[in-house]
Amino acid sequence: MDDAIDTALEPCAGAAATTAPSDFDIRDYLRTELLPHFMCPGCGHGIALRALLWAVHELGIAKDRLAVVTGIGCSGRTGAYIDANTFHTTHGRPLAFATGLALARPDLEVVVITGDGDCLAIGGNHLIHACRRNLDMTCLMLNNEIYGMTGGQVSPTTGADRLTTTTPSGNTEPVFDACALAAAAGAGLVGRGMTLQTPALKNLIRDAIAHRGFSFVEVISDCTEIFGRKNDLGSSPEMILRQKSAMRPEFYGNVVDQPFRPNAMKTGILARTDRPEYGDAYRAATAAAGASR
Amino acid sequence: MPASTQTNGLRQNLQGNHACAVAAIAAGCRFYAGYPITPSSEVAERMAVELPKVGGAFIQMEDEIASMGAVIGASMGGVKAMTATSGPGFSLKQENLGYAAMVEAPCVVINVMRGGPSTGMPTRPSQGDLMQARWGTHGDHPIVVLTPASVAEAYRQTIRAFNLSERLRTPVIVLLDEVIAHLVETVDIARADPMQRVDRTWASEPPETFRPYAASADGVPAMPRPGDGYRSHTTGLTHGPSGFPTQKPAEVTAAMTRLLGKIDRHRDIVDSVETTGCEDAEVLVVAVGIVARAARRAVDQAQERGIRAGLFRPITLWPFPEAQFRQLDDRVRAILVPEMNAGQLCLEVERLSGRRTRIGRINRIDGEPIDPDAILSAIEELARHG
Numbered sequence: 001m002d003d004a005i006d007t008a009l010e011p012c013a014g015a016a017a018t019t020a021p022s023d024f025d026i027r028d029y030l031r032t033e034l035l036p037h038f039m040c041p042g043c044g045h046g047i048a049l050r051a052l053l054w055a056v057h058e059l060g061i062a063k064d065r066l067a068v069v070t071g072i073g074c075s076g077r078t079g080a081y082i083d084a085n086t087f088h089t090t091h092g093r094p095l096a097f098a099t100g101l102a103l104a105r106p107d108l109e110v111v112v113i114t115g116d117g118d119c120l121a122i123g124g125n126h127l128i129h130a131c132r133r134n135l136d137m138t139c140l141m142l143n144n145e146i147y148g149m150t151g152g153q154v155s156p157t158t159g160a161d162r163l164t165t166t167t168p169s170g171n172t173e174p175v176f177d178a179c180a181l182a183a184a185a186g187a188g189l190v191g192r193g194m195t196l197q198t199p200a201l202k203n204l205i206r207d208a209i210a211h212r213g214f215s216f217v218e219v220i221s222d223c224t225e226i227f228g229r230k231n232d233l234g235s236s237p238e239m240i241l242r243q244k245s246a247m248r249p250e251f252y253g254n255v256v257d258q259p260f261r262p263n264a265m266k267t268g269i270l271a272r273t274d275r276p277e278y279g280d281a282y283r284a285a286t287a288a289a290g291a292s293r
Numbered sequence: 294m295p296a297s298t299q300t301n302g303l304r305q306n307l308q309g310n311h312a313c314a315v316a317a318i319a320a321g322c323r324f325y326a327g328y329p330i331t332p333s334s335e336v337a338e339r340m341a342v343e344l345p346k347v348g349g350a351f352i353q354m355e356d357e358i359a360s361m362g363a364v365i366g367a368s369m370g371g372v373k374a375m376t377a378t379s380g381p382g383f384s385l386k387q388e389n390l391g392y393a394a395m396v397e398a399p400c401v402v403i404n405v406m407r408g409g410p411s412t413g414m415p416t417r418p419s420q421g422d423l424m425q426a427r428w429g430t431h432g433d434h435p436i437v438v439l440t441p442a443s444v445a446e447a448y449r450q451t452i453r454a455f456n457l458s459e460r461l462r463t464p465v466i467v468l469l470d471e472v473i474a475h476l477v478e479t480v481d482i483a484r485a486d487p488m489q490r491v492d493r494t495w496a497s498e499p500p501e502t503f504r505p506y507a508a509s510a511d512g513v514p515a516m517p518r519p520g521d522g523y524r525s526h527t528t529g530l531t532h533g534p535s536g537f538p539t540q541k542p543a544e545v546t547a548a549m550t551r552l553l554g555k556i557d558r559h560r561d562i563v564d565s566v567e568t569t570g571c572e573d574a575e576v577l578v579v580a581v582g583i584v585a586r587a588a589r590r591a592v593d594q595a596q597e598r599g600i601r602a603g604l605f606r607p608i609t610l611w612p613f614p615e616a617q618f619r620q621l622d623d624r625v626r627a628i629l630v631p632e633m634n635a636g637q638l639c640l641e642v643e644r645l646s647g648r649r650t651r652i653g654r655i656n657r658i659d660g661e662p663i664d665p666d667a668i669l670s671a672i673e674e675l676a677r678h679g
Binding site for chain 2: 031034059063064065067069079080085086087088089090093095096097098099100101102103104105107108124126128129172279282286287288289
């Protein structure tokens with residue numbers, strides 16, 4: 001990003017109503033005995049985790065009823081810190097596991113935490129079919145533009161020309177617009193949020209969980225140590241402010257009609273449809289079979 | 294009405310694949326996720342019909358990997374779950390099968406073997422996955438594999454697969470060859486059903502003191518059910534009693550020793566062997582699946598001709614019934630291993646057999662079953678020269 005960093009902190013859509021005092025204490029939702037956490041200084045994943053747990057708190061979801069399914073990578077490790085039913089599964093497959101869990105146990109609130117590589121590369125097929133199927137769950141894709149845990153290899157969301165350990169001459173692959181993909185594949189709710197705007201992100205995640213159907217939320221996170229350092233992007237605050245400058249405020253909350261980059265990313269709810277939820281549709285379609293027995 | 298759905302009271306004409314499906318329902322299976330693949334697809338088709346009748350859920354997933362993932366997800370949610378597949382699909386499931394072994398998720402995988410490698414011969418029988426069933430996933434891991442030789446046994450062994458899976462908290466694989474899967478035979482449900490249905494042991498101690506992977510007296514930890522207040526962590530990373538990852542050598546050794554040993558501690562319920570004419574056998578035939586049925590006939594014919602022949606059929610193939618085999622191996626002069634592959638079962642027989650025993654093979658890799666005459670000829674040959 002070559003643009004000058006926009007340091008203005010004007011609120012984004014959805015943020016205004018969220019600054020009221022809250023009785024939310026993140027420690028009520030963490031396995032505090034596991035702290036300190038493993039994440040690098042400056043990592044945005046902790047902020048995403050905070051937004052998620054804040055949303056869970058506001059929705060009044062009992063921890064015992066919350067099931068968090070994660071894949072592999074830095075994002076995958078965040079689940080262990082949540083005081084809930086947590087499942088750290090195989091690389092790219094958390095949506096598949098979550099599909100079985102949510103269909104077999106519709107009484108649980110299923111949230112998937114995945115990363116950009118986990119979700120869009122090895123898990124890409126599961127993502128599009130989870131969107132198409134529209135089973136009630138919420139998928140948070142923590143996008144830090146890199147494979148962090150394996151040491152900084154190029155990801156489907158790594159920007160053009162970026163240096164990674166597997167693109168030593170600069171990335172030549174175009175990036176994936178995960179939100180456009182999810183919307184095209186039929187996800188019930190699609191949204192994008194930033195770690196800079198935690199209350200807005202919390203509201204977005206809250207709406208996503210409350211939505212009956214498959215919700216996809218891209219969280220723009222940052223990897224300061226592995227990605228930022230290699231690309232001279234500065235400290236975590238500098239990286240986040242650069243990300244903010246890449247967001248077009250006039251697009252906040254608007255519909256998808258622009259390419260992913262440069263400087264055209266929108267935040268907020270980007271697409272929403274009220275299609276039948278898969279589990280409801282399945283149970284309705286098969287009810288006669290059960291009744292005839 | 295097609296033959297596979299004719300019913301006569303509790304005696305049913307069933308195709309092998311359908312037998313697996315109705316047995317799964319009888320065993321308490323309430324979730325199925327799968328992906329179509331010949332020659333196993335009738336399992337999925339029947340489950341799609343049967344599960345809604347009992348309030349269960351069927352889902353056709355986007356691929357084999359997802360199917361296995363969904364099965365484990367449902368199982369960890371507390372619901373008995375199954376999938377079915379064949380060769381290439383079985384290969385794709387292997388990573389998640391290893392995960393199921395590691396997190397100790399009870400689940401059942403029906404694998405109808407077809408000719409391979411690769412796409413091979415989808416509609417032809419094979420026994421080419423014996424070793425994949427044992428060693429398909431990476432790392433040292435426990436596994437239980439059952440090999441029915443008839444449709445009635447496909448029914449019984451599928452129920453038993455669920456029971457062992459629940460009892461031992463491990464994935465159990467039912468290996469069918471295509472002949473059994475597509476054979477239509479009569480199953481006496483009334484006889485098979487009295488098998489007691491086994492359910493996993495649910496965690497019951499106070500959540501404050503509960504450790505999800507603590508070594509219980511029998512090596513199989515009680516399982517926390519989401520919603521019951523335990524809020525435990527499940528991970529494929531090597532984990533100690535707390536369920537959280539560890540790399541401390543002592544903890545890793547203890548965790549892996551328990552995991553690898555828990556099946557062996559229950560050999561009394563795991564082992565299952567059929568033996569015919571083994572009491573005084575000089576020539577022992579070792580075979581599984583449809584080949585074992587041809588072998589049984591060949592053994593009978595050999596005995597009619599005055600040859601002391603016996604059949605050793607591991608119904609539980611893995612862990613291999615070593616003790617039962619070694620007892621016979623000490624007595625017989627020769628062993629014959631007929632199998633529809635290039636020699637996988639024979640590897641295990643060679644490993645366990647004393648070096649003095651002569652071992653003969655019949656390996657058919659052309660997609661055709663092995664007929665009794667071929668086995669009888671080989672028995673006669675071994676009896677003359679063994």
